Each structure stands twice: as C-alpha cells, then as structure tokens.
Amino acid sequence: MNKKGHLINGALLGIGLPFITAPLGDQASVQADLLTLVIEIAKFFPPIVLGALLPDIDTEFGKHRKTLHNLPLLAVAILYANQFGNLEYVWIGIATHYVLDVLGSKRGIALFYPLSSNETGFPIGVKTSSKWANLMTVAITAFELAVFALFALVLFPNFDFQLSAVEQAIGGIQ
Numbered sequence: 001m002n003k004k005g006h007l008i009n010g011a012l013l014g015i016g017l018p019f020i021t022a023p024l025g026d027q028a029s030v031q032a033d034l035l036t037l038v039i040e041i042a043k044f045f046p047p048i049v050l051g052a053l054l055p056d057i058d059t060e061f062g063k064h065r066k067t068l069h070n071l072p073l074l075a076v077a078i079l080y081a082n083q084f085g086n087l088e089y090v091w092i093g094i095a096t097h098y099v100l101d102v103l104g105s106k107r108g109i110a111l112f113y114p115l116s117s118n119e120t121g122f123p124i125g126v127k128t129s130s131k132w133a134n135l136m137t138v139a140i141t142a143f144e145l146a147v148f149a150l151f152a153l154v155l156f157p158n159f160d161f162q163l164s165a166v167e168q169a170i171g172g173i174q
C-alpha cells in the first residue's frame with residue numbers, strides 16, 4: 001500500500017485496538033470507561049502510526065519492500081521495547097504494515113531479507129494505485145483487529161501488547 005493506506009491502517013488500529021484492551025462496560029461507570037479508553041488511545045495511537053509509516057522509509061534508501069520490510073526489523077523493534085523500555089507498541093504498526101502489504105497489494109515483501117530477496121505476496125492483493133486500494137485497506141484493518149481481538153479476548157485473556165513474555169524469555173537466556 002502507499003503512505004496514505006498505511007496512515008489509514010495505523011490510525012484505525014490506534015483507535016480500534018483500545019476498544020479491545022479496554023472494552024466498554026468493564027468498569028463501574030460510563031465516565032470511567034471512557035476515560036480509560038481515551039488514555040488507551042493516547043498510549044497506542046502515536047507508536048502504532050509511527051510503526052505503520054516506518055517500513056516505507058525504504059523508498060528513500062536501500063531496496064523498497066526489502067530493507068525495512070522484513071522479520072529481522074520486526075524482531076529488533078520488539079527487542080528495543082524489552083531491552084531499553086522504549087519504542088513500545090511500534091512493533092504493532094510494523095507488523096500490521098507487513099500484513100497490509102502482503103495481503104493487500106499485488107507486490108509482496110521480502111520477509112526474510114537480507115537472507116533472501118524473495119518477495120512474499122498473496123493472490124488477493126490489488127495494485128496500490130487501484131480504486132479498490134482504500135476498501136482493501138479498511139477490510140484488512142478489520143481483519144487485523146479481529147485477529148487482535150481473538151488473541152486478547154479469547155485465546156490469551158489480557159494479552160500483553162508490550163510482549164513482556166519476550167523480556168522474560170531473554171532474561172531466561174541471559
């Protein structure tokens with residue numbers, strides 16, 4: 001997708017994800033519910049949007065859809081949060097950027113770069129210039145939110161989007 005698509009994707013996730021992490025109706029009053037929701041949006045929105053825009057910086061240097069479109073970069077973002085306590089939640093924007101590029105656009109991305117330059121794509125994608133691109137972006141955003149909801153509300157109640165489990169795993173290795 002193009003920058004506008006990733007901006008739409010990141011912004012919708014930054015607003016949508018808090019409805020999963022802080023569901024309405026789980027507190028004593030409506031005011032408390034709304035206040036928590038606003039705080040969650042303030043927490044998630046900037047880092048997710050930043051993460052969503054970050055991979056396409058490789059249009060300016062390196063190889064587009066390769067240099068900043070790979071799983072090692074995603075791992076670095078996750079490790080940063082856990083090792084240095086910054087860039088938390090940026091991984092969400094990066095991961096969903098990859099999903100949008102792989103599922104939504106005709107050209108895939110090199111997930112295993114620099115080990116392999118092969119681009120992984122999905123046959124349902126549309127051209128980023130297509131009139132269907134925005135609709136595709138919104139549909140994939142809904143899919144991403146559904147996956148997050150499945151994780152955080154069904155499979156792993158109170159799923160930790162800061163991925164503290166990674167920190168514990170690294171602690172176990174050291």
Ligand SMILES: [Zn+2]
Pocket residue numbers: 001055056065069097101
């Ligand atoms: Zn991209």
